Amino acid sequence: MRSRRSDYTESTRHALVDSALELFTKRGYAGTSLDAIVKRARVTKGALYHHFSGKQALFEAAFNQVETAAMDRLSAAIDGDGPAWDRAMAGIRGYVRVCLDPAYQRVVIHEAPVVMGWERWREAEEHFSYGLVRGTVEALVQAGEIEPLPVEVTARILFGALSAGAEAIAGSSDPKATAADVTRTIVAVMTGMRRAAP
Amino acid sequence: MRSRRSDYTESTRHALVDSALELFTKRGYAGTSLDAIVKRARVTKGALYHHFSGKQALFEAAFNQVETAAMDRLSAAIDGDGPAWDRAMAGIRGYVRVCLDPAYQRVVIHEAPVVMGWERWREAEEHFSYGLVRGTVEALVQAGEIEPLPVEVTARILFGALSAGAEAIAGSSDPKATAADVTRTIVAVMTGMRRAAP
DNA sequence: GTGGTGAACATACCGATGGTATGTCGAAGA
DNA sequence: TCTTCGACATACCATCGGTATGTTCACCAC
Numbered sequence: 001m002r003s004r005r006s007d008y009t010e011s012t013r014h015a016l017v018d019s020a021l022e023l024f025t026k027r028g029y030a031g032t033s034l035d036a037i038v039k040r041a042r043v044t045k046g047a048l049y050h051h052f053s054g055k056q057a058l059f060e061a062a063f064n065q066v067e068t069a070a071m072d073r074l075s076a077a078i079d080g081d082g083p084a085w086d087r088a089m090a091g092i093r094g095y096v097r098v099c100l101d102p103a104y105q106r107v108v109i110h111e112a113p114v115v116m117g118w119e120r121w122r123e124a125e126e127h128f129s130y131g132l133v134r135g136t137v138e139a140l141v142q143a144g145e146i147e148p149l150p151v152e153v154t155a156r157i158l159f160g161a162l163s164a165g166a167e168a169i170a171g172s173s174d175p176k177a178t179a180a181d182v183t184r185t186i187v188a189v190m191t192g193m194r195r196a197a198p
Numbered sequence: 199m200r201s202r203r204s205d206y207t208e209s210t211r212h213a214l215v216d217s218a219l220e221l222f223t224k225r226g227y228a229g230t231s232l233d234a235i236v237k238r239a240r241v242t243k244g245a246l247y248h249h250f251s252g253k254q255a256l257f258e259a260a261f262n263q264v265e266t267a268a269m270d271r272l273s274a275a276i277d278g279d280g281p282a283w284d285r286a287m288a289g290i291r292g293y294v295r296v297c298l299d300p301a302y303q304r305v306v307i308h309e310a311p312v313v314m315g316w317e318r319w320r321e322a323e324e325h326f327s328y329g330l331v332r333g334t335v336e337a338l339v340q341a342g343e344i345e346p347l348p349v350e351v352t353a354r355i356l357f358g359a360l361s362a363g364a365e366a367i368a369g370s371s372d373p374k375a376t377a378a379d380v381t382r383t384i385v386a387v388m389t390g391m392r393r394a395a396p
Numbered sequence: 397g398t399g400g401t402g403a404a405c406a407t408a409c410c411g412a413t414g415g416t417a418t419g420t421c422g423a424a425g426a
Numbered sequence: 427t428c429t430t431c432g433a434c435a436t437a438c439c440a441t442c443g444g445t446a447t448g449t450t451c452a453c454c455a456c
Contacts, residue, residue, distance in 0.1 A: 028312065029312075030228060030312075110311055110312055110316065111312055113308060114226070114228075114308055114309060114312050118308065118365065118369060119369065122369060147386060149379075149382070149383050149386060150379045150382075150383065152366070153363065153366055153376065153379040153380055153383050154383050156362050156363065156365070156366040157359045157362050157363050157366075157380070157383055157384065157387070158359075159362060160358040160359050160360075160361055160362020160363070160365070161355045161356075161358050161359040161362070162358075163358055163362070164354050164355050164357060164358020164359070164361070165351065165354065165355050165358065167316070167354070167358070168350070168351055168354040168355075171316065171317065171320065178351065181347075181348045181351040182351055182355070184347070185347050185348065185351050185352050185355055186355065188345060188347060188391065189355070189387055189390065189391060191390075192387065192389075192390025192391045192392075193386065193387060193390045194390075
């Protein structure tokens with residue numbers, strides 16, 4: 001059962017998404033033409049529009065791929081049965097590492113809110129990185145580790161802080177050192193929010 | 199000296215920037231055509247390309263206008279001779295208010311990094327909002343109000359936290375309440391970082 | 397085996413859009 | 427008055443996203 005058709009269609013999809021992801025990461029959404037994408041995937045626009053409804057849908061497919069990969073790495077860091085605080089700190093370190101991926105930086109953090117629209121981006125993020133951050137904050141509040149601030153807003157702000165830290169790392173001349181600074185600073189902030197055990 | 203030519207050219211520039219700013223705010227950069235901009239400004243593309251080198255340059259002019267207005271409001275809140283801590287808190291409240299402006303939200307926070315490129319955006323921000331945040335953090339560290347964390351990274355993270363808070367406000371169904379939550383949360387975070395007076 | 401069917405593409409084309417090249421007009425100096 | 431030049435307007439071009447149509451070929455009913 002080698003020459004099933006669906007095998008080839010799946011590889012075509014993959015080729016398109018891979019090509020799109022690489023070009024979007026390198027030149028951005030607006031700076032990437034469909035011609036360039038299909039050329040790199042060795043297909044034509046007919047194939048593209050057979051599998052996707054348009055440029056945006058292709059972008060979302062690339063977005064989902066990056067986010068799924070990020071989730072795999074992140075949940076591995078967060079999951080477990082240790083104390084909520086320790087898992088949160090591991091999550092912070094893990095997310096900073098995830099943000100070092102140029103594809104995550106450009107596609108997920110920078111372009112997705114503009115290309116997909118903020119509302120749709122927000123909705124998608126619920127099931128991805130932001131969902132994890134939010135869950136972590138919730139766990140911290142429930143465990144009584146931090147002051148009972150509004151979860152939604154606190155999670156948003158932490159998410160923004162993490163993203164900004166990631167951007168600082170990516171734009172730094174010494175990413176390693178900056179990454180250490182970012183982790184240290186965020187941990188310091190979180191520690192400041194930590195409530196003395198009741 | 200009414201019919202000086204430069205008077206009219208200045209008003210033409212203003213009309214173009216105003217038109218662009220309104221349309222960029224409403225429909226975004228990619229969703230706004232130059233034809234729509236010049237039509238609303240009651241001029242032609244010839245005038246546009248006489249005053250600006252292209253669409254990006256026009257966007258940057260709009261960006262600068264929004265940022266300048268924001269700076270005026272912000273420095274009024276920050277300037278003064280009170281304690282560094284109080285001025286910082288006033289700055290936070292002021293920045294949250296600034297972020298309620300839809301033009302600031304969409305043009306400065308969302309689109310500018312994508313349209314201008316992150317590096318150029320970062321450079322421009324040095325002289326605008328981010329410059330103020332950074333200066334505030336520096337003042338806090340020098341006054342011994344907060345732990346001596348790396349200023350650049352701390353400022354970036356705070357800036358990201360504020361922007362994320364602003365986005366949460368803009369996307370909220372109850373902006374007033376969310377704005378209060380954001381201010382409260384950020385102040386709580388900053389307070390957590392505050393060092394006991396030596 | 398063969399004729400029909402539909403998925404999986406390829407090709408040709410269209411309209412919109414950013415950008416350019418050229419033309420026009422009127423005020424200011426020589 | 428003649429020239430110059432800034433401040434536009436007009437006409438046009440190239441690119442790009444998207445669509446309409448054509449083509450191939452595996453699969454299935456008979």
